[in-house]
Amino acid sequence: MKNRVIxxxxxxxxxxxxxxxxxxKVLLIEQKAVEGMSGHQALPGDLVLNDESLDDAAARVLKELTGIEGIFLRQFHAFGDPNRVKQVQDLDWLKSYRDQPEARVITIGYYALVKMDEFQTEASSFAERVFWQDIHEIPELAFDHNSIMQRALDRLREEFENRQVGFELLPEKFTLSQLQSLYEAIEDRELDKRNFRKKVLKEKLVTALDEKQTGVVHKPARLYKLNLEVRSKSPVHGSFVTVKF
Known part of the structure; x- marks a missing residue:
């Protein structure tokens, strides 16, 4: 054991x-540029400090990017492929930031759910620029971040179905059209509008409010809020009908 490298x-x-x-959408960063090369696009992340837990490290990264605390955050997977940081362009970038750029790094993946209108993204100690990218338009990212992102998306879809995780993305008050759009965005499929609304209302997943949208050019739609008691008991979308074309 004495000769083994830790x-x-x-x-x-x-x-x-x-x-x-x-x-x-997914929040991406542009890594800080180094001499002779531009920064790569990547997922936000950082090395864990000696005096912090994994959860605290993830929360620190998100606070730097958003300025807020208490974001929904869940650990979903560990990534330990010995070759995950062996690409030449990644090593060139790491040489400017680490004494041992080729040293193996094990990363712990977290996924977070945020309301986009509640904060302004901002640059940080590890990011030159922060921006939102459509889930269907993700570019080639640094390291193995495309694989990490896909694994997170798979987990989000799984937990959305099983535990109803995902409603943290909605405003407190929303329309049924917005709720349907959330289901369609996460599941990546179209749902029949009539069947969707019928199922949601039958299962009492939402509570109708005596309020309607304001500041819209079309006919204001009724607003709803999530019924937290019902949400915790039963998922509702398993039998929704997919629209066929």
Whole structure:
């Protein structure tokens, strides 16, 4: 055991999901540029400090990007492929930030759910620029971040179905059209409007409010809020009918 090398490099990478009432978004960063090369696009993340837990490290990363605390955050997978940071362009970038750029790094993946209209993204110690990207238009990312993002999306879809995780993306008051758009965005499929509304109202997943939309050019729609008691008991979308064309 004395001759074996102990590798202490552990990081966290965060897949931050947002919803703009129509489509699912992911928060990406542009890494700080180094001399002779531009920064790569990547998921937000950082090495874990010696005096912090994994959860605290992920929360720190998100606070730097959003300025807020208490974001829904869930650990979903560990990524330990020995070759996950072996690409030449990734190593070139790491040389400017680490004494041992080729050292193996094990990263812990977290996914977060945020309301996009509740904060302004901002640059941080590890990001030159922060921006939202449509889930269907994700570019090639640094390291193995495309794989991490896909694994997070798979987990979000699984937990949305089983536990109703995902409603954190909606405003407190929403229309049934916005709710349907959320289901369609996460599940990546179209749902029949009539059947969707019938099922949601039958299961009492939402409570109708005596309020309607304001500031819209079309006919204002009624607003609803989530019925937290019903939500915790039963998922409702398993039998929704997919629209066929």
């Amino acid at each position: 590798n202490p490099n552990v990081s966290v990478d965060c897949v931050v999901f947002g919803f703009d009432t129509q489509s699912l």
